[in-house]
Amino acid sequence: MEPAIAASGLTRRFGALVAVDNLDLQIPRGSIYGFLGPNGSGKSTSIRLLTGLLKPDAGSINVLGLTLPAQAEALRRRIGYMTQKFSLYGDLTVEENLRFMAKIYGVHGQAEKQRVTELLNLYELAPQRRQLADTMSGGQKQRLALAAATIHAPELLFLDEPTSAVDPENRREFWEKLFDLSEAGTTILVSSHYMDEAERCHGLAILANGRKRADGSPQQLMDDMGANVVEIGGPGLRNLKQELLRLPEIISVAQQGIRLRVLVDDAVAQPVTWLQQQDACRGGDYEMKIVRPSLEDVFVTSTGDERL
Amino acid sequence: MSILTRISAITFKEFRQLSRDKLTFGMVVMLPLIQLLLFGYAINTNVRHIPVGVFDDAHSYASRSIIAAVSATQVVEFVGSYASVFAAEQAITNGEVRAVLVLPHDLDQRLAQSQSATGNLGAGGDMPPRAVGQWLVDGSDNIVASTVRGLRSMPLAELARGASLPPAPTFEVVQYFNPEQRTAVNIVPGLLAIILTMTMILFTSTAIVRERERGNLELLITTPVHSLELMLGKIIPYVLIGLVQMSIILGLGYLIFRVPINGAISQIVLGTLLFIAASLTLGLIISTVARTQLQAMQMTVFILLPSILLSGFMFPFEGMPKAAQWIAEVLPTTHFLRIIRGVVLRGASIDNVQADALFLVGFTVVGLMVATLKFRKRLD
Numbered sequence: 001m002e003p004a005i006a007a008s009g010l011t012r013r014f015g016a017l018v019a020v021d022n023l024d025l026q027i028p029r030g031s032i033y034g035f036l037g038p039n040g041s042g043k044s045t046s047i048r049l050l051t052g053l054l055k056p057d058a059g060s061i062n063v064l065g066l067t068l069p070a071q072a073e074a075l076r077r078r079i080g081y082m083t084q085k086f087s088l089y090g091d092l093t094v095e096e097n098l099r100f101m102a103k104i105y106g107v108h109g110q111a112e113k114q115r116v117t118e119l120l121n122l123y124e125l126a127p128q129r130r131q132l133a134d135t136m137s138g139g140q141k142q143r144l145a146l147a148a149a150t151i152h153a154p155e156l157l158f159l160d161e162p163t164s165a166v167d168p169e170n171r172r173e174f175w176e177k178l179f180d181l182s183e184a185g186t187t188i189l190v191s192s193h194y195m196d197e198a199e200r201c202h203g204l205a206i207l208a209n210g211r212k213r214a215d216g217s218p219q220q221l222m223d224d225m226g227a228n229v230v231e232i233g234g235p236g237l238r239n240l241k242q243e244l245l246r247l248p249e250i251i252s253v254a255q256q257g258i259r260l261r262v263l264v265d266d267a268v269a270q271p272v273t274w275l276q277q278q279d280a281c282r283g284g285d286y287e288m289k290i291v292r293p294s295l296e297d298v299f300v301t302s303t304g305d306e307r308l
Numbered sequence: 309m310s311i312l313t314r315i316s317a318i319t320f321k322e323f324r325q326l327s328r329d330k331l332t333f334g335m336v337v338m339l340p341l342i343q344l345l346l347f348g349y350a351i352n353t354n355v356r357h358i359p360v361g362v363f364d365d366a367h368s369y370a371s372r373s374i375i376a377a378v379s380a381t382q383v384v385e386f387v388g389s390y391a392s393v394f395a396a397e398q399a400i401t402n403g404e405v406r407a408v409l410v411l412p413h414d415l416d417q418r419l420a421q422s423q424s425a426t427g428n429l430g431a432g433g434d435m436p437p438r439a440v441g442q443w444l445v446d447g448s449d450n451i452v453a454s455t456v457r458g459l460r461s462m463p464l465a466e467l468a469r470g471a472s473l474p475p476a477p478t479f480e481v482v483q484y485f486n487p488e489q490r491t492a493v494n495i496v497p498g499l500l501a502i503i504l505t506m507t508m509i510l511f512t513s514t515a516i517v518r519e520r521e522r523g524n525l526e527l528l529i530t531t532p533v534h535s536l537e538l539m540l541g542k543i544i545p546y547v548l549i550g551l552v553q554m555s556i557i558l559g560l561g562y563l564i565f566r567v568p569i570n571g572a573i574s575q576i577v578l579g580t581l582l583f584i585a586a587s588l589t590l591g592l593i594i595s596t597v598a599r600t601q602l603q604a605m606q607m608t609v610f611i612l613l614p615s616i617l618l619s620g621f622m623f624p625f626e627g628m629p630k631a632a633q634w635i636a637e638v639l640p641t642t643h644f645l646r647i648i649r650g651v652v653l654r655g656a657s658i659d660n661v662q663a664d665a666l667f668l669v670g671f672t673v674v675g676l677m678v679a680t681l682k683f684r685k686r687l688d
């Protein structure tokens with residue numbers, strides 16, 4: 001089956017800044033695909049390129065079999081887009097917003113009424129139907145935006161940092177809705193800078209400074225990380241951290257509470273033994289063990305940059 | 309038809325938002341109401357009761373009767389008396405008075421001379437008549453100065469000798485359409501043009517820019533809405549608002565200021581609709597250029613000022629230099645002013661002011677094309 005999104009060599013500049021640099025993507029239909037990266041890594045620009053809102057400077061884009069930007073108009077009926085900032089009308093009620101979006105997508109009359117009621121119930125917004133959108137909580141706004149983006153049952157859904165203004169509880173519920181949509185066959189492209197969200201995706205691209213540093217399923221990314229994770233507990237951790245960072249085999253050291261999380265290049269076969277033999281650790285009473293890598297570790301090894 | 313569905317969806321949404329924006333909604337009615345009352349009463353080009361002073365160096369019966377006669381015209385009001393020309397000039401500089409009447413010490417002599425000159429006309433009078441007094445005028449306000457200048461050739465014979473027949477004018481003037489010479493008759497239809505210019509351009513230009521500022525536009529342009537549908541849907545509510553404002557201004561003008569409605573209502577509505585359409589497209593063009601509501605407002609003012617000053621609302625179009633007239637010809641307000649004054653006051657139909665009507669139609673068509681082309685459904 002052809003992928004929902006296929007892009008190659010995608011590049012977009014804003015003046016001197018290269019916001020998206022030579023990006024290649026293959027996103028299979030029906031999957032939830034994530035863009036993981038810090039602010040300014042090119043997530044939003046990539047989504048805008050893939051929705052036809054921006055023209056690329058170089059590269060080719062094919063979304064749902066349509067070539068962009070030439071066929072952007074034809075694509076609009078088949079995609080839903082949820083902007084990073086709440087962009088429905090704050091001075092309209094929940095129901096008015098949904099009815100407006102329904103009509104804009106050509107859903108009107110009986111079908112409009114039915115679809116709006118269905119969405120109000122599905123996204124638990126029925127009690128707020130007459131409330132002005134501006135007066136709702138972050139979580140409610142998010143659900144309203146998702147309802148509006150899916151009003152025409154799009155094949156492909158773009159979500160630009162959908163949960164950045166939502167508490168963890170609402171975030172979990174929001175993801176439940178995304179899994180429901182995915183189950184029903186919708187392809188979803190979601191950007192985030194939360195590791196726990198990224199871990200829920202079927203596939204993932206790690207972006208930094210406009211470049212794709214790694215992609216694959218979260219498990220695969222962790223398996224192929226090329227480093228082992230060792231946790232070190234003991235006294236004088238701040239000092240130890242500085243000592244360890246001088247060693248070329250150490251990719252990164254981060255303090256997490258009373259432990260150091262040390263990424264050791266997997267060229268070192270026995271990282272714990274190797275660490276104990278280092279000058280820095282000798283003499284100290286350190287407790288060391290290998291732990292399961294997280295996506296954050298993947299992020300650090302693939303970008304070589306700061307942690308998120 | 310999904311096109312009509314989308315346009316009406318946008319129009320209804322716009323109405324809903326407007327009805328919740330109490331201030332803007334109030335402005336739709338209050339702006340024409342208050343401005344009409346204010347300017348209808350305030351603007352008056354027939355100047356009366358200009359404060360002036362007098363320097364009477366003659367101190368004679370004749371000088372006092374001249375002052376009384378000038379005062380009786382009600383054009384000026386004597387508020388001060390000065391002992392020297394210097395004091396009089398000082399008073400003008402200080403802004404206490406707009407002008408000073410100087411009556412020289414040889415006033416009686418001059419008066420006699422002037423009377424004998426007019427009396428012995430043709431008999432080869434010994435000396436040409438001289439002016440009997442002098443007006444020192446604050447010329448910085450042209451209208452005041454020219455009004456005082458109007459007193460220059462006050463017939464003296466009758467005021468010195470008491471009532472007699474005034475001299476016959478060379479020309480008789482028949483003033484059509486506004487025989488009583490009331491300023492409001494000219495101002496009220498003009499005010500319709502100015503208020504519509506202001507509200508129509510400002511409302512449309514900010515309407516789209518606001519969606520851009522609030523981020524609504526980023527969502528809308530990912531939907532199947534076509535640029536033209538978006539523009540039309542947003543314009544329609546303001547067409548109705550424009551007609552409401554027209555009814556308020558002309559209705560109150562008729563009731564309060566007795567401004568006659570000589571033309572047919574259908575012609576007035578037609579002319580106004582043409583102008584509303586032209587102004588709204590101008591607002592749309594601004595909205596495609598401006599990035600913030602503040603910028604949109606600045607650009608509106610940029611168009612509003614020449615519309616007030618060059619269109620013929622304040623000053624006669626014919627008095628302007630050619631270059632200014634060309635600029636004025638580009639402004640829709642200039643053409644609407646001719647249409648609405650023609651229809652309302654002279655009872656003309658749109659046929660009579662065809663050229664101006666055609667300009668507005670052309671302006672709208674070209675403007676809509678420009679706005680639609682400039683409004684791209686992309687972010688870059």
